[in-house]
Amino acid sequence: MAVHTIDRARVRREAGATVRLALPLIVAQLSAMAPNAIDAILAGHFSAHVQAAVVTGTSIWVLALVLALGTMMSVSPTVSQLDGAQRRGEIGAIFHQALWIAWILGAALWFASRNATPLMTAFGVVPSLHDDVEAFLHAISWAAPALTTYFALRGLSEGLSMPMPSMYFSIGGLFVLAPLGYVLVYGKLGFPPMGARGTGIATAVAIWAEMIGFGIYVLTHRAYRDINLRQRFAMPRWSKIAPLLHIGVPMAITLLMEAGMFVGVALLIGRLGETVAASHQIALNVASMSFMVPLGLSMAITVRVGNAVGRKDAAGVRYAGFCGIGLVVAVQLVAVALMLGLPHGIAAIYSNNPAVIAMAAHLLLFAGMFQFSDGIQVASNSCLRGLKDTRVPMAITLVAYWVIGMPIGWYLGFPRGLGAPGMWIGLIAGLTAAAALLFGRFYRVARRASWTSAT
Template identity: 50%
Template sequence: MGAVDIAMAGHFNAHALGAVAVGANVWMLGVVATVGVMMALSPSVAQLDGAGRQAEVGALFRQALWLAAGMALLVAWGARHSASLLALLGVEPALVVDAQAFLHALSWGAPGLCGYFALRGLCEGSSWARPTMVFGLFGLAVLVPLDWIFIYGKFGMPAFGAEGAGIANAIALWLQFAAFGIYLLRSRRFAPLRLFTRWDGPDWRALRELLWIGVPMAVTFLMEAGLFIVSGLLISRMGVVAIDGHQVAINVSSLVFMVPLGLALAVTVRTGFAAGRSDVHGVRWAAGTGVALTLVTQTVSASLLLSLAGPIARLYTDVAPVVALAAQLLLFAGAFQIVDGIQAVSNGALRGLKDTRVPMLITAFAYWGVGMPVGAWLAFVRCQGPAGMWVGMIAGLSVAALLLFSRLWVQLRSGGWRRFAAAGGLDRIARR
């Protein structure tokens, strides 16, 4: 959705584009945190499903809705009080005003965003990802005309500019959540789960255990996203060509990363399902197959990036200095494809086993204890520019891949994952 907002705002005027781009980066921090926390539902549902306890999923899902409500309040509050953060980062005062207007309007969509991720976790944990794809595309489809109406001022509406993008997103998020919820309410597949047949109050023990799983995942995602965001901010100090070349390369690598990310989500569900059945062979098979498939797909991705770096860069721009830098950075992107895939899928398998706290510490060390210091040292002390920051990212991802895969290997060999499969308070609430 962010790409649509930026494209639509860019055709309105440059100021609106800048405000939306700045606001979207702040909003993305809330989205990443929400994804991590709400992802606790997916392995929990998968383990109940694997244990043959599907009838208990409904009560667990209703607790996840309470968790979504709490996250919505936090995300909305953060979006509405981000002006001081933007000013601290040195954003131009005029941009701060419009970025804050964008975020204030968008904050009304926080409940829809968080509710959507609760529904998504339920579907993915039940090994049914198609609704997530369908309603994700639905949200994108309704956003385009809404952006056109509110940014440009159509059908009698005033031209809100950047604020209009926030209004459009808030409406789209609510429509996406409502459509997804109505679909599940009417779905025969989920009818036996009795998702909406009763109203449960918050159970603090169950919510605490969901947070025990979800908060480390949120921190893990923020550690990784933060590495790339801060790297981009540091590179932006090197000039327009540097940030433009970096943006091209990071966009391409983010697009390619969708493949191992999808595999990681699938591995989370399959390992969780096998863990719920206490199926040692199934857990090993799901994790091992995921890693093997990732090696294949990432080898292909690396080969394409290494051999087609120049042509890919020219798809984005014809400015020669930017193309040259982007092509150079795409070679680095090709170099880290395999380790990036291995860290993603290893982390996905560990999430399926509800092992999230040690991976959180691993990623914090790898990205901020290794990746960022190495990148900053090479870029600014050794004067290697953007290439130095990218070498730092490679170092961080490589350490993360090595340590996360080692953690997964130890868990699979020792059977230590069994202690994470015990749901504790989640069992108690699921039986209500």
């Protein structure tokens, strides 16, 4: 294969376009993390019992959220490829089929969230929490159809390289959640105190508000007029739905593999005592917040790669992918510097317990070590998603997280007696394996691309 020379001007243009697209997505992702924090804070000031119930219920709800997000991730690359190919008139019909997926999936997640007792038993949730966890899940379950529809709308808008609405409505939802949650949890304005149920109701109302606002925006804004959203709404067509599921289902499984690894680690570490568990949660929360930056960048990378595929621009695929991965590595330098340089200061923000701060600071050193791996794996996977390559990445993550990461973590943490640090070494091993394999996969696919490159 011929050696590809690097066009520095094109690198700058591509990096600039990716950053402009990514900034609103990063804000949207950080805003999407905020409801969990708001729920935990509201519940924590109500009682420790309610806080434990809400945190437990949120952990179960996150599994539903991940399934919804992963499945609906098929919308963005599909739309971006049609947009890049100048076939915008076909987008409305595809989006209508995506809505059928969203509504059926939303109904299934509503049912699953209301019947989560076996899952609580498997997680080892103490019986005294069951009633409040169920109250939270029963309330928030009503948000499931709105959540899946919201993700479809978000995929449509981001696939059209319009990320600002995602940011607007994610932030807007917080202005609904915080005051409504306060009223319902503590019983203000004539309402009785609802505790855990109140946080679930408030979160569900906020998600519905976001979805309705986003839907009105898409239907009325002139930027969406030429994609034929208002044409006659079609009944489900398997020929259109199957390609979306072909992309989305592997993505949902991929996200479940990663989320499941972190949930599994948390459950195992929970056996080591309250101090260790609290320290782990602090380090994990910091790592999760940090991850929102490369995740937002990666969503932009998917769109940029998808646009290049639609133009049949092989060089554009390579520039979009490798520039995006380079940007992720650059921003992760900041996360690494903070976690390795200020671990005690960061831990002290979350706790005033010296033992918890010391252990959390120690675990933050491990979190700092996997920042590059975590960034590269999500960016490489997003490049492949832009190419609609999702099945091999699904297999890669299964091996990396559950054949490499979890066994190593369990072995070092328990038989070898390293405890929480051993489990975090397992996380490093799993994420590093995923990063190497996913990057290698994109490198090979991108090098083989042979369409006529656009100038």
